[in-house]
Amino acid sequence: MQPLPLKVKEKQQQVMIASRLILVFVLALISWQATIRSGVGLPFENGDKILHFFAFAALAALVDFAFPKSRFGALKITALIFYGVSIEFVQSFLPYRSASLIDLMADIFGIGTYMVSIPVLKRLPLFRDRWGVESGPRSK
Numbered sequence: 001m002q003p004l005p006l007k008v009k010e011k012q013q014q015v016m017i018a019s020r021l022i023l024v025f026v027l028a029l030i031s032w033q034a035t036i037r038s039g040v041g042l043p044f045e046n047g048d049k050i051l052h053f054f055a056f057a058a059l060a061a062l063v064d065f066a067f068p069k070s071r072f073g074a075l076k077i078t079a080l081i082f083y084g085v086s087i088e089f090v091q092s093f094l095p096y097r098s099a100s101l102i103d104l105m106a107d108i109f110g111i112g113t114y115m116v117s118i119p120v121l122k123r124l125p126l127f128r129d130r131w132g133v134e135s136g137p138r139s140k
Contacts, residue, residue: 026058035091053107057110077111
């Protein structure tokens with residue numbers, strides 16, 4: 001495999017920095033939503049499980065793009081699950097919130113969905129540079 005062109009490396013650096021900034025913002029937003037009296041909800045039963053799923057799928061992608069030198073493996077997955085457990089732990093002490101194993105399962109399902117989608121994402125031009133995958137023969 002040939003070294004990546006400088007333009008691709010610069011783009012990867014920009015994506016990494018942007019992903020880290022967005023990750024910090026999203027972590028703060030989720031932490032705030034998880035601890036206030038009435039957070040965002042969907043207007044149907046168990047709508048919060050869908051929010052958990054999408055929040056953790058997005059967090060998984062952000063963590064993966066924010067730290068691109070390591071693959072999406074045990075360290076990243078464990079950190080995300082620990083964050084989900086931490087949220088549920090804190091909620092168990094709030095009189096207007098409750099901890100839920102089902103919420104944690106939705107978090108893990110969101111993480112897993114991102115993980116199994118990586119082979120497909122590697123083929124999409126928008127995400128291809130994250131993994132340094134070449135798009136095929138290049139014209140000179």
